[in-house]
Amino acid sequence: MKTNFDIEKFIESGSINNELDLERAIIADRKLRLLSKESVHFKNLRKKLRDLIEVYENKEWSNLDNLTDEKVIESDKSEIIAERERVFLENRKQQIRKKLKALDLTQENLGHILGHKSKTHMSELMNGIKPFTLKDLIIINRLLKIDIKELIPIFLSREDQIKVKSAVIELNKPQIKLEKADLLFSF
Structure with missing residues (x-):
């Protein structure tokens, strides 16, 4: 399952193509709303993402005569999947934070261990804005002793x-x- 929604790559693609991506974008927008207070980078990402959401919703949802039961069912299923992905990512973030705290490490320390120089990049990884690499998750598993099933969606x-x-x-x-x-x- 693609739970590693990379917002920047998504924005580069220039469009939302289905209901699941719409739901993922809406969840990402909520995350970016909080993060945009910290950084102009996140604020700009959020603006671009909101533009894509608006274009998709205008195209797919503005004409009520064109809405079918299948479209509504697809939307409902997509919302459930995106929410489960969000919960998985949030639980993973909390597990990592809990272990870091127990070891008296910061998120920035973890970024250094993983070889990520930017504090912003590490924040993006932790918040699910960008995906961790498999190598990152294996290091976190071994370093912080977090069950791999908590780190990698199965x-x-x-x-x-x-x-x-x-x-x-x-x-x-x-x-x-x-x-x-x-x-x-x-x-």
Whole structure:
């Protein structure tokens, strides 16, 4: 599952293309609202993100005659998925902060250990604005003794689940099935 929503890359793409990305953008906007008080960089990101949200909503939601039940269902499912992603990222941040505090380390100290020079960059990582690298998460796992399942999402998006199921069907291997933990977001 793509829980590592990189806002800057998203903004560079120049558009929101589906309901899940809209929900992720709305959550990112809320995070940036708080962070924009600290930094002009975050304030500028938020403005660009809000512009993308507005364009998408005007295109997809302004004409009530074009709204279908399927569109509303997709929106509801996307909202649930994005919220679960947000909760995962928030829990991860709290786990890291708790361990840092116990070890008398700061977020800035962790950034130094991970090789991140910028305090802003470390803030972006901790707040889910930018994704941690796998290497970062492995170092955090080993250094802070946080269970890897708390650091790396182990669930699959609905799209990935469908791809895996289709591949299994194509291979004619019915004995191969995704474990229940992987089906966290199935509907």
